[in-house]
Amino acid sequence: MLTTTERFVPSGPLTLWTERAGDPARPAVLLIAGAAAQGISWPDPLVARLVGSGVQVIRFDHRDTGRSSTVDFDLHPYAMADLATDCLAVLDGLGLDSAHLTGASMGGMLAQWLAVHAPARVRSLTLISTSPMGHDPRPSLARVSAGQSSDPDDLPPAAPAFLAHLTRRLPPGVESDVALFRVFNGPVRPFDEPAARAMLELARSRATDPAAAAQHHRAAPVFAPDRLAPLSSITAPTTVVHGDQDPVFPLGHGQALAATIPGARLHVVPGMGHTYYSPGLPEEIADLIRR
Incomplete structure (x- = not known):
């Protein structure tokens, strides 16, 4: 049984839910979830595997998700930089000068x-199922949705199965969430629906306002100046982990990211999609993070 400690930490006027697993004296791994995702979206077996390898692991809820503060976005709009500053507030609140960062999708x-x-x-950095932070995938998604070809200078557009799912507009709820995760999983590896459903039901039950998470997609212009800073300036040891079946950010995104960060290593996971709810996959990802 994984032993954890929960704490709320301040980030300006907001409070953020955090969970620490493992010995606080060990090196820290901060897990940064994707857009609209709670900290608990990182599978428990992944956390347990990391803790067993000799590190402490921190999960947290972004603002507007889970048990963290919600924001009136119309009155107090926020940017990606503010979400990143929340990550620093988590480290500060737990008394950590630095950490090994693992981010997935928007978290990457x-x-x-x-x-x-x-x-x-x-x-250090482990960047999973993500894209270079200055890239805006929305023009490609819009062109493909309209039946137009993608600009050859763009990174690969999202897979047709994902785009088709977006047009279904299912009513909000656990069934809609499970359907999305099934698409995220991709067609190759088996989908661990019971594990995904249990997590998604818990996420719905613990959210202060389940609808607030959608505000992440409103967060700031993608091409804000702070997001256009060159990734070639990154000095942290970096591993890029990407599935060859990712329907949101196809493999070309991970390849471009690894090529841009000096010394970055790319590890392609056969059959992996955009989430980690497939038997054995959480442990496999944990081993790649620890390596």
Whole structure:
């Protein structure tokens, strides 16, 4: 049984839920979830595997998710930089000068931002299922949705199965969430629906306002100046982990990211999609993080 300690930490006027697993004297791994995702979206077996390898692991809820503060976005809009600053507030609140950062999807972009703008706080980077932080996938998605070809200078657009799912507009709820995760999983590896469903039901039950998480997609212009900083300035040791079946950010995104960060290593996971709810996959990802 994994022993954890929960704490709320301040980030300006907000409070953020955090969970620490493992010995606080061990090196820290901060897990940064993707857009609209709670900290508990990182599977428990992944956390347990990391703790068993000799590190402490920190999960947290972004603002507007889970048990963290919600924001009136119309009155107090926020940017990706603010979400990244929340990550620093988590480290500060837990008394950590620095940590090994692991970010998935949007969380990977936040980790890149921190490595560029707060390098002293970043001991290493593991960037999973993500894209270079200055890239805006929305033009490609819009063109493909309209039946137009993608600009050859763009990174690969999202897979047709994911785009088709977006047009279904299922009513909010656990069934809609499970359907999305099934698409995220991709067609090759088996989908661990019971594990995903249990997590998604828990996420719904513990959210202060389940609808607030959608505000992440409103967060700031993608091409804000702080997101256009060159990734070539990153000095933290970096591993890029990407599935060859990712329907949101196809493999070309991970390849471009690894090519841009000096010394970055790319590890392609056969059959992996955009999430980690497949039997054995959480442990496999944990081993790649620890390595």
